[in-house]
Amino acid sequence: MKRRNFIKNASLSSVGVAVGSSILNCAENKKEDSTTTTSKTKASLPLVIATWNVPNATAKAWGVLQNNGSVLDALEQGVMIEEADEKNQSVGKGGRPDRDGNVTLDACIMNKDGDCGAVVYMQNITHAISVARKVMEDTPHVMLAGKGAEQFAVKSGMKQENLLTEKSKKEWEEWLVEKEYKPIINIENHDTIGMLAIDKNGDISGACTTSGLAYKIAGRVGDSPIIGSGLFIDNEVGGAVATGLGEEVVKTVGSFLVVELMRQGKSPQEACEEAIGRIVNKPNSNYKNFQVGYIAVNKQGETGSYSIHEWFSMTKYQDGKNENYQSDYYLKDKA
16 A cells, blocks of 8 residues: 555545555555564564555665665665655655645654754755754754755755656646645645664664645644654664654654653554554544554564554565565554
């Protein structure tokens, strides 16, 4: 299942932006109900996991690690595959624009030492993840926004280019005619590529990048570049990354929550499930009309993924195998 069908299939509305691949593609995914590694033996390293069916991205990252590259190089080069893919309209070049027709990107990265960098609402630079890494490594700051982030990217040697492709522009113009000019979560689309990796030394890092909510109000920023919400790493415990409706992830500081639950002794699968529970069990939660999904890995190399609605998946590269796993989901037990 392509990522853009995530929200489309979650919505109760029959109206939606036509995106992604057919549900029939889900048949290609593995049918395991759980993505948790159950072996008590030491995990085979390196290990890479990512949100959604992104085998090219995980293959790139795993290859870097196999060739003794750094985990940050692996993460950066891995998610750059998706940022550069114009057919992927949720990340990087070709991403769907905001309501004013501007493609704006958010990204963050975090290393084993807890250092992190992020960019929000950045335009005209394809590889937001590379800018986020430079913020982490080359400045005293954690986050740069808007024009400041773009100027920093240019000064760092990155090329400016128009990120709005003809396909995304045409769909935006059609949306303006057919849709009301107000946020309607059920018919809007949003997701992310989040990636977590463990190198041969057992050190964990993570990255997250997105073009955010399609046709969002100009200036909107979701969870993806927010450390603790879209991504969190604790090298003593594990890491987690989120995808879906960022506003709901931010309200529960979701990725930090998943890691803290693992610190308390829960498996990655159990932690992801409880974090989703925190969202759906909130008073007056409208969870039937939006999606959130988490993936996680702990220090032992166990993995987990879970979402509110069906069709979320995780790609894992380990032991030379690059496989996609269909995630278990909250509403499966509520049907």
